[in-house]
Amino acid sequence: IGATGAGKSTIIRLLMRYYDVSEGSVKIDGVDIRDYATSDLRAKFGVVFQNDTLFKDTIRENIRLGRNLTDEQLLEAARRAQALEFIEEQGGLDAPVAIKGANLSGGQKQRLLLARALAGDPDILLLDDSSSALDYRTDSKLREEIRLHCADATKIIIAQRISSIMHAEKIMVLENGNVIGMGTHEELMETCPLYREIGESQIGEGLAKEVHA
Template sequence: PYQIEFRNVTFSYHKKQENLTDISFALRRGETLGIIGPTGSGKTTILNLLLRFYDADAGEILLCGKPISTIPEELLHTMFGVTFQNDFLYAGSITENIDFGRALPQERIEYAARAAQAEFIAARDGGFDALLTSRGSNLSGGQKQRLLIARALAADPEILLLDDSSSALDYKTDALLRQALAREYANTTTVIVAQRISSIAQADRILVLEDGRIAGYGTHETLLQSCPSYREIYDIQMGGDVS
């Protein structure tokens, strides 16, 4: 069965205007879905429904063939590694920030940090024992994002959700991150919400959202041919070049 399946899912936060309308897609274990679209198009809402922060108003969400509502919450949350845009780091060591109270082995923490391209840790006094200030204010935006991705990876989740989590990374680091995820976490099913096409061009499938509806669904190559809004984003961002 598919590991993640949305079947004709419709949802509204305030039960007035629909935030998602008739959304369907399916992912097998180890596949990657990219989600792209304008602000307010419903990208993060899909992640919120996967984590059951909210329940769909219509349609079905299945994990490994089971309705998501039948999976106990504590089990559900162990399946996911998540990085949201507004996640924060706290005053404490780098290890503590990646571990996040889970008592993970140090080698898992360091493995996740390597995959997340957080090589800057080695250059800091104290390395993984180096102290961060509240909200990680003594780090750059890109360094913060890499630590949060390491946090999401460290427990070796079945499903990885990245919500615009590499927007502060330069293109080269973002590419290295994608390569490391494909290599080191090949069995992890990944959903990437992105603003940059380069972050999702290699995904197995890409979902293009507009006003909570599917404007396109397919591979990067097929969407360039079949989805005008995707082609428009591509032309604006890449000027005709995707690495």
């Protein structure tokens, strides 16, 4: 979590090796990502970027994205992403998607992109502000599905809402490209003024300080 321009999306792009670090290294399972074949590295990830793209095609192909996935896998991913209901309303997997998803609402686009990310059961799930257009109830259901069905995946979530990340095992607070806080929600409420300010402004002073199971 952090303000716009703090460096949150940069971390995701470094992980996927869209560009290389200028010093040091990025490692996955102890292996420098520069030692992976690009295709093998990218196959580890399910990702939703902040400004991700939908293509002029069917809902099926927008979720499948050229991978060898069955309709059952696509529909299960859509269910987890809270997208199944609107997909059925649109006419199912064969329903058309306009250029950049122009025929869908903001929330529908995000849920379709989330279904794409979840469909391949990735080792690492990267979500870059991917639920900002969802209402709190849908966002809560989505987080529960990810918790239940992506238990073995590493999940890296960039969010504007503290409610989307407050249950994380570790939260990183960024400011101007620097890490200014690291810990659980409860720890950061005590030790990181910026995080506490965000929490109190979004969910109220009392609620922000509660310990959530």
